[in-house]
Amino acid sequence: MIEITDLRKIYRMGNVEVRALDGVTLTIEKGEFLGIMGPSGSGKSTLLHMLGLLDLPTSGRIVIDDMDISRFTDYEKTMFRLYKLGYVFQDYALVPDLTVMENVSLPAMLRKDRTEEQTKKDSFSILQKIGLCDRRDHLPRELSGGQQQRVSLARAMVNKPDILFADEPCANLDTENSRVVLELFKEINESMHQTIVMVSHEDWHKEYFHRIVRMRDGRIVSDGINDAPKTTA
Amino acid sequence: MGQKELKVAFLLALRSLQRGSRSSTLLTILIIGMCFTNMIFLPSMFSGIGQSITQQLIDYEVSNVLVSPKSGEQYITDLDATLDLINGMPGVQRASPQYSKGATFKYRQRLLGVSVRAISPMDEKEVSPVYTKMVAGSYLGEGDTGEIIIGKPIAGDASVRQEDEFQPSLGGVRVGDSVTVEFGNGYTKDYRVKGIYLTGWSPVDNAAFVTRTDMELVEGTTLDKANYITVRAKPGYSEQFIKNELLAYGVGVNGNVQTMTDLLSKSVGKVLQSFAIINAVSLVVSVIITTVVLFIVITIKTLNSRKQIGVLKAIGVDKEVIMHNYGFQVIILGILGIILGIIITLALAAYMSVHPIVTPEWSAYLYLTPMDLVINSVILFCAAAVAGYVPAYQVSREEIQNAMRA
Ligand SMILES: Nc1ncnc2c1ncn2[C@@H]1O[C@H](COP(=O)(O)OP(=O)(O)OP(=O)(O)O)[C@@H](O)[C@H]1O
Ligand SMILES: [Mg+2]
Numbered sequence: 001m002i003e004i005t006d007l008r009k010i011y012r013m014g015n016v017e018v019r020a021l022d023g024v025t026l027t028i029e030k031g032e033f034l035g036i037m038g039p040s041g042s043g044k045s046t047l048l049h050m051l052g053l054l055d056l057p058t059s060g061r062i063v064i065d066d067m068d069i070s071r072f073t074d075y076e077k078t079m080f081r082l083y084k085l086g087y088v089f090q091d092y093a094l095v096p097d098l099t100v101m102e103n104v105s106l107p108a109m110l111r112k113d114r115t116e117e118q119t120k121k122d123s124f125s126i127l128q129k130i131g132l133c134d135r136r137d138h139l140p141r142e143l144s145g146g147q148q149q150r151v152s153l154a155r156a157m158v159n160k161p162d163i164l165f166a167d168e169p170c171a172n173l174d175t176e177n178s179r180v181v182l183e184l185f186k187e188i189n190e191s192m193h194q195t196i197v198m199v200s201h202e203d204w205h206k207e208y209f210h211r212i213v214r215m216r217d218g219r220i221v222s223d224g225i226n227d228a229p230k231t232t233a
Numbered sequence: 234m235g236q237k238e239l240k241v242a243f244l245l246a247l248r249s250l251q252r253g254s255r256s257s258t259l260l261t262i263l264i265i266g267m268c269f270t271n272m273i274f275l276p277s278m279f280s281g282i283g284q285s286i287t288q289q290l291i292d293y294e295v296s297n298v299l300v301s302p303k304s305g306e307q308y309i310t311d312l313d314a315t316l317d318l319i320n321g322m323p324g325v326q327r328a329s330p331q332y333s334k335g336a337t338f339k340y341r342q343r344l345l346g347v348s349v350r351a352i353s354p355m356d357e358k359e360v361s362p363v364y365t366k367m368v369a370g371s372y373l374g375e376g377d378t379g380e381i382i383i384g385k386p387i388a389g390d391a392s393v394r395q396e397d398e399f400q401p402s403l404g405g406v407r408v409g410d411s412v413t414v415e416f417g418n419g420y421t422k423d424y425r426v427k428g429i430y431l432t433g434w435s436p437v438d439n440a441a442f443v444t445r446t447d448m449e450l451v452e453g454t455t456l457d458k459a460n461y462i463t464v465r466a467k468p469g470y471s472e473q474f475i476k477n478e479l480l481a482y483g484v485g486v487n488g489n490v491q492t493m494t495d496l497l498s499k500s501v502g503k504v505l506q507s508f509a510i511i512n513a514v515s516l517v518v519s520v521i522i523t524t525v526v527l528f529i530v531i532t533i534k535t536l537n538s539r540k541q542i543g544v545l546k547a548i549g550v551d552k553e554v555i556m557h558n559y560g561f562q563v564i565i566l567g568i569l570g571i572i573l574g575i576i577i578t579l580a581l582a583a584y585m586s587v588h589p590i591v592t593p594e595w596s597a598y599l600y601l602t603p604m605d606l607v608i609n610s611v612i613l614f615c616a617a618a619v620a621g622y623v624p625a626y627q628v629s630r631e632e633i634q635n636a637m638r639a
């Protein structure tokens with residue numbers, strides 16, 4: 001469970017103050033597939049960065065699984081990201097010099113509770129799930145955008161994190177590839193009960209979300225359960 | 234830092250070198266290799282020159298210990314007793330007395346001033362290797378009279394015209410020829426040239442040798458004196474030991490006793506000092522170039538991958554892993570560069586041992602000890618590590634947000 005209380009992020013540039021987040025209060029339940037939508041500049045990415053421990057809020061509180069993350073040291077944050085969170089970026093952000101397999105196993109290799117055997121097995125099975133097993137020895141640049149995004153998802157998933165963050169994972173993909181990726185998210189959410197928080201501004205994506213939070217100017221303007229989420233075809 | 238972290242850092246480093254820009258990796262290795270070579274080449278060449286000069290001084294001038302006249306005197310007197318004393322001491326291979334006299338050589342139309350050295354061939358052979366350097370004829374025998382051996386530059390070359398000669402010579406004397414020698418005291422006599430030698434040590438090559446027996450005829454008296462005595466140590470005995478012994482047995486009463494090292498520190502020592510300065514400069518320059526190049530290479534690498542670094546941190550890779558990733562890259566580049574440098578240096582050393590740079594005073598080869606290679610490797614390695622870890626440390630501390638926005 002993620003509890004966000006009166007979260008603010010203010011960027012100051014000279015005399016100009018940008019309130020990227022202007023008092024966001026929100027609770028995200030375990031296993032939810034939450035969509036954050038809203039116009040450009042409304043603070044979606046900023047919110048996701050705060051939740052992913054990638055940036056510090058100006059004020060407010062974030063509690064994840066009863067832990068106040070503002071109290072974490074730098075190292076604890078790193079470990080929290082490694083053990084609890086997964087992150088999928090808009091531009092895939094794979095390590096260009098590592099193969100698909102190496103990219104996917106990287107986070108697992110760092111886990112103290114994983115043997116080498118298990119890392120291999122986990123990476124393999126997640127690659128199977130995204131259907132890129134036969135490409136495991138390829139470099140990212142040899143894959144299409146959709147394939148790269150699937151690899152990025154696999155990398156985020158290999159440690160079976162409790163929470164998966166995705167910031168516009170389909171922004172660089174065509175509709176067809178977007179669907180493939182979104183289906184994967186949905187499947188993961190359904191089969192593994194992962195909490196997924198996804199930012200998107202494509203209206204049709206909302207059919208995948210259980211709940212949709214809409215933002216504008218750093219505030220939440222609507223928050224509602226999606227009555228008719230798409231079910232597995 | 235656990236083992237897993239180091240393993241991941243090493244994997245990242247290795248892959249970046251393997252799959253990153255091949256040419257920049259190879260060039261970096263080449264530069265480090267050249268810096269290593271530069272760092273070690275001059276010093277070991279100087280040390281080779283130093284060794285060669287030292288060896289020639291030992292072989293042709295002073296041997297291990299030199300006994301020279303007391304200050305103010307021209308000769309060591311009471312020679313026979315002194316020689317017996319020295320030769321009887323443990324650790325002394327042989328003492329050889331040297332007596333020289335200025336003379337004018339006449340051959341056909343040529344005249345040449347030459348210093349004639351009188352030696353006892355048996356003794357001299359144990360002290361100096363001139364007898365192994367004969368290019369024609371043979372060395373002097375004990376008790377030879379009327380026979381002389383001369384250096385190649387004095388003998389000259391008949392095929393070179395006088396005006397083209399590099400230094401004046403007798404214009405092509407051959408073994409068996411007769412040379413007229415007029416000594417400083419007016420004594421004149423014809424000598425048969427018994428042998429011609431070439432040592433590469435010009436003071437000896439520009440001299441001539443006769444036996445002491447012969448010199449007694451020239452002087453018209455028994456020769457119980459010498460300009461100096463060269464003393465060769467037996468293998469395993471130190472110069473200092475022999476010097477102390479000689480002094481203890483009173484040789485110091487008759488003459489000055491100096492070791493090769495004493496003499497060296499007076500003359501060649503100055504030269505070696507200036508070599509040391511040049512060596513230090515070449516070392517510092519190499520270290521600075523290596524440091525700067527690696528610093529730039531790693532800085533560019535980190536700047537180019539700031540976003541990737543941010544992403545790695547975002548997915549839970551610790552900053553230490555990121556720092557060691559670049560650190561390992563530098564270490565790998567450094568090691569490969571040093572290996573290349575060692576190969577180049579050894580190849581140069583092998584080449585120069587076959588084709589040394591030869592001048593009249595010295596021949597230069599590379600004098601390399603394994604210790605030189607180790608020390609230089611360590612110095613360069615440390616420079617490389619510092620050069621790499623500084624930017625690596627800086628970039629690994631950057632805020633994720635700033636890095637990812639890059
Ligand atoms: N580092 C920063 N410095 C200054 N202002 C920033 C910074 N990051 C974000 N902002 C500002 O904060 C506001 C929210 O930005 P954010 O990236 O969260 O928007 P977004 O909803 O993700 O937009 P988009 O849909 O275009 O991605 C914007 O006005 C943006 O200009
Ligand atoms: Mg955004």
